[in-house]
Amino acid sequence: MTAAVDVIRAKRDGAVLTDAQIDWVVDGYTRGAVAEEQMAALAMAILLRGFTPGELRRWTAAMIASGTRLDLSGVGRPTVDKHSTGGVGDKITLPLAPLVAACGAAVPQLSGRGLGHTGGTLDKLESIPGWRAAVPAEAFLAQLRDVGAVVCAAGERLCPADRKLYALRDVTGTVESVPLIASSIMSKKIAEGAGALVLDVKVGSGAFMRERADARALARTMVDLGTAAGVTTVALLTDMSTPLGHAVGNALEVAESVEVLAGGGPADVVALTLALAREMLDAAGLLDADPAAALRDGRAMDRWRRLVRAQGGDPDAPLPRAPHVAHVRADTDGVVGAVDAAGIGRAAWQLGAGRARREDPVSPAAGVLLRRRPGDRVRAGDVLAELHADDPARFAGPAGWVAEAVRVGPTAPPPAPLVLERIT
Structure with missing residues (x-):
């Protein structure tokens, strides 16, 4: 009979866990037979000792087997999903899902909530009056x-x-x-049942992975897991040293996403949305689809409105607006050389757009609206950013962080690519 302490000792001492040990410990933990402190010890041993590729595949399979796996075979169109490792102003799912759907694929996007300085897709969408995150299986x-x-x-x-x-x-x-990290993301995405998956792995100060080598290792691991499970999987490494777009905060990001769907919006948000859409459509086998045309001709916007209505939301309702707005201004003439994503994300979080604990509420209206981006010329006194909050007492810290994050200097920064690598 397997005992939790035997599995912990084995991994602590660098042994390769057997399939039986992995199946037993994951199942036992799910049922409560393996105590929290025992799984905590095993998690630390895994962090320190790592997994072989075989162990990781089996661990991921055991996580999937702990619950149900969705069957999407009756949907009637190719299924493809996208997952982002999270960043500042990363609203891409909002325009991307209806855009890809308008091009002929089905997008089963199971999303999460924000924690810390990275926003959650569900928090953003819940700023739309009436929209609901819970969808029963039949309605799904x-x-x-x-x-x-x-x-x-x-x-x-x-x-x-x-x-x-x-x-x-x-x-x-x-x-x-x-x-x-890889087994957590991929167990959910594989269990979701989509035939293809595109991963957006963020790199930079506003990302979980700050170093490109670390992001590449995570992407490679996840692509291999997806491929081994029979899911067509590709990953893009994308830059998260600068926030995506101008808006950072729940309702602010929804408004910017609607701009993109209307054929406008910030150039970087449009570019990444189209890059990921093309990858998703290629992975789904829809090689002739043209996502740029679907943005231009209104098909993506029509699909967005249907998606919002289907989940109880009103696409025409006004979004929440913060009662208090403060401005951060340039001290000198010059050019915006950088906008540090981590500092902007921290400011939006403190203003009320994020949460410190999963049970904390978020403010739908709070956040940061950037009025200047890298390469923009400014004069002393120009507004660099707006701070939005429900309580003006929240402005003190974030005002300083935003002023520090938006750096004004004598010259424009060199152009930087948004997509850094593609991994298959």
Whole structure:
């Protein structure tokens, strides 16, 4: 009979866990037979000792087997999903899901909430009056067939082992383990049932992975897991040293996403949306689809409105607006040379757009609206950014952080690519 302490000792001492050990410990933890402190010890051992590729594949399979796996075979169109590792102003899912659906694919997007300085897709969408994140299984499939996209919270039966382990890692210093990150993301995405997956792995100060080599290792690991599970998987490494777009905050990002769907919006948000859309459509086998045309001719906007209505939202309702707005101004003439994503994300979080703990509420209207981007010329006194908050007492810290994050100098920065690498 396997005992939890035997599995912990084996990994602590650098042994390769057997399939039986992995299956037993993941199942036991899901059922409560393996105690929280025992799984905490094992998670630390995994962080320090790592997994072989075989161990990681089996661990991911055991996480999937802890719950149900969705069957999307009856949807009637190719299925493809996207996952981002998270960043500042990363609103791409909002225009991307309806855009890809308008081009003929079905997008089953199970999303999450924000924690810390990176925003959550569900928090953003919940700023739309009436919109709901919970979609029952029958309605999920019906919406995929009818609208072509669903953006919602994962059900309780999908990878319950991951739900428990994710919360445990957050309080035990084991979040940084690449095998545990990869298995957490990929178990949910594989269980979701899509035939193809595109990963947007962020790199830079506003990303979880600040170094390109670390991001590349995570991307490679996840692509290999997806491919081994029979899911066509590709990853893009994308820059997150600068926030995406102008808006950072829930309702502010929804408004900017609607601008993109209307054929406008910031150039970087449009470029990344189209890059990911093309990857998703290629992975789904829709090689002739033209996502740029679907933005121009209104098909993507029509699909967005249907998606919002299908989940109880009113696409015409005014979005929440903060009652208090403060301005951060340039001290000198010059050119914006950099906008540090980490500083802007921290400011938006402190203004109320993010949460310190998963149970904390967020303000739908709070956030930062950047009025200047890298390369823009400014004069002393020009507005660099707006701070939006429900309570003016929140402005003190974020005003200083934004002033420090938006750097004005004598020369324009060299152009930097948004997509850094493609990994298949």
